[in-house]
Structures are given as structure tokens and as C-alpha cells.
Amino acid sequence: MALLELADVRASYGPVQVLESVSLSVPEGGAVGILGANGAGKTTTLRAISGTVRTRGTITFDGRSIRGLGPDRVAALGIAHVPEGRGTLMQLTVRENLRVGAYVRKDRKGIAADIDYCLDLFPQLHSRISSSAAALSGGEQQMLAVGRAFMARPRLLLLDEASLGLAPSTAKSVYDAIGRLRKESGIAMLIVEQNANLAFRLIDSATVLEMGRNALSGTSDELKGMDEIRRAYLGG
Template identity: 65%
Template sequence: MSLLELENVTASYGHAEVLHGISFVLDENAAAGILGANGAGKTTTLRAISGMVATTGKITFDGKDITGMRPDQVARLGIAHVPEGRGTISDLTVHDNLKVGAYQRHDRKQIATDIEFCLDLFPNLRERIGSNASALSGGEQQMLAISRAIMAKPRVILLDEASLGLAPSTAQRVYQAIRRLRAESSVSLVVVEQNAMLAFSVVDHAIVLEIGTTSLSGTKAELMGMDAVRRAYLGG
């Protein structure tokens, strides 16, 4: 069943149109990828879903038209956005950042359980639980940003370049945790990545953007079998 759907969506910054009619579907309990080079419109697609840029077309979440909603309204409906650049609160501790992620919730026992789940998912954070976010490494900040999104108890998490700037081994650990999140929860994911191999380790299907338009789409197997995708993204 379709949970999130974009129909012929355009997005603009001022007078500059960046997306030129994107269509995209995310099913319940699924993970979809958005691939493409820098400037292709990947981040803008997530911002369009989150209500951070001016859009036309139609964006539907759980049967509700959310086109033009404010970011806070979109978040309250159950869409959490982990932006490029991580977005932790630097002068709060890891533990307080996790509690901030759950600020709209009132189920205290479940909040404590979910904090424990995040610390189990990312053991580095358990070791740094009392440290300010500003003292964390880049990889640990990414782990904390994802954990904050989990703490909101969303139905969809939008992940923007989770591997950006990370050492390969750290990026692998982050994506190992994302795969476990998929296996152990009902959350759906939209994964924006330049590293297609990491994205394909998580997603069921994907679209490839080029200069704000969809150039390719298909299942993971279909895309990995395409010569153009192998040459551009898989080193083949």
C-alpha cells in the first residue's frame, strides 16, 4: 500500500525551479532510494516532502494531501527528516538530544525503551551518553541525528546523505544499523545517497535524478542490472 506519493512535483528556490515534475512512491514498511550526482535535486526532493521549499504538484502522505504544509505540520503527521549535515543540538548531551527527539511524545516508558534501542543500535552513543553533541566525531553525530529521528516515532524517515564525509568503515557501520532498523521496526525510509552500493544495501527500489528530472526508476535488481547505473554509480 502506498504511504507517501509525489505526483508531478516541482520545487523552486525563489524564481529558480530545481525539480521539474518528479513522481515517486513509497510503500508501507518499504525503503526507497533517490540517487544522482551533486545538483541533481535529491536534497530538494526531501525538502519538498518536508515542506521546506515552494512546490507545485501533489504530495500525499497516508492518503492526506500535505502539499504546502509547514515543516512542523509535516513532522507531526509522522515524517522525520535527517538533513545533510546531521542537525544535532551541539550544546546538549547525547541523552538530552534523544529526549528532544521525543518532545511530542508522552509515553515515558516507551521513550525509555526507545532510547535503549537507539543505544543498542549505535553502541558508540552509549559510550558518549553524557557528552555534548559538539564533542562527538562526525560519524557519532550522524548516528545521533538518526537516533533523534527514531525517537520521534515516525512512520517515515527521510535520510539525506547519511554517509557524507564519513570514513568507509564508519559509513558501513551506519548503514548496518539502518538495515537493522528496517528489520526490527515498521518505519519506512527514503534514502538519498551518492554511494549507490550503500543505498542498494537498504532500499527496495529507487529513482535516479538528473538535473531535477527522473532519468531512471526501478527495483534494486533492475537498476543494478542497467549498464548506465553500473557505469555511473557502481564502478562497473
């Protein structure tokens, strides 16, 4: 059974329907990508899962329906969302942001150990531990956002455009760390990413959305072998 499953999911912002019919699944410990042009519905799909947009259709997580649940209840079930724009708490320090990520946890020793793990995962944050998030570079803020999501110890991580606005070398460093996190933690991931070359280094399979609908799905190797995917997303 899939950890996460969407079937015929539809979503609207007021009168504008953005998702017409989206279906996908993420296995336990798997990494699945969502590709598509701007406006295809990628971000809205993640918002539908995390409960920040009204939806119809079926959304199940670990065998139970989560459609219609609020973001707090979805997060409590083990889904962490790193939104586009990072969503760090700018007035708080790096350490405080990481602690906020663990707000539902009571294991003080485990929290301290996981903060150390985040600093090992993202060494750039080590010397910035007492700096406010507002003082960080864009890359450091993205690292902090991923680290804060990990602090909740989720079973599923939703990542929205983790490379957006970053220099190529910084984006590669962020994705290297995310890949290490996946390998060492076993967290399942659903990844929206415009830079498909980065995404394909991490994901096992992907779904391509067009105008709020599934257009193509397949393993990473299958999709990379398609001419239309290479032309549209891989610069081939």
C-alpha cells in the same frame, strides 16, 4: 495504496527552479532510494516532502495531501527528516538530543525504552551519553541524528546522505544499523545517498533524477543490472 506519493512535484529557490517534475512512491514499510548527480534535485525532493521549500504538484502521505504544510505539521503526521549535515543540537548532550526527538510524546516509559534501544543500535553512543553533541565524531553525530529521528516514532524516515564525510568503515556501520532499524521497526524510508553501493544494500527500488526530473526508476536488481547505473554509481 502507497504511504507516500509524489506526482509532478516542482520546487524553486527564488527564481531558480530545481525540481521540474518529480514523481515517486514509497510503500508502507518499504525503502526507496533517490540517486543522481550533484544538483539533480535529490535533497530538494526531501525538503519538498518535509515542508521546507515551496512546491507545486501533489504530495500525499497516508492518503492526505501534505503539500504546503509546515515542517512541524509534517513531522506531527509521522515523517522524520535527517538532513544532510546531520542537524544535531551541538550544545545539548546525547541524551538530551534523543529526548528532543521525542518531544511530542507523553509515554515516559516508552521514551526511556527507545533511548535504550538507540544505545543498543549505536553502541558507540553509550559511553558518550552525557557528552555534548559538539564533542562527537562525525560518525557519532550521524548515529545520533538517526537515533533522534527514530525517537519521534515516525512512519517514514527521510535520510539525506547519511554516509557523507564518513570513513568507509564508519559509513558501513551506520548503514548496518539503519538496516537493522528498518527490519525491527518497519519504518518506511526514502534515502538520498551518493554511495550507491551502500544504498543498494538497503533499498528495494530507486529513482534516478537528472536536472530535476525522473530519468530512470526500477527495483534495485533492475537498476544494478543496467550498464549506465553500474558505470555512474557502482564503479563498474
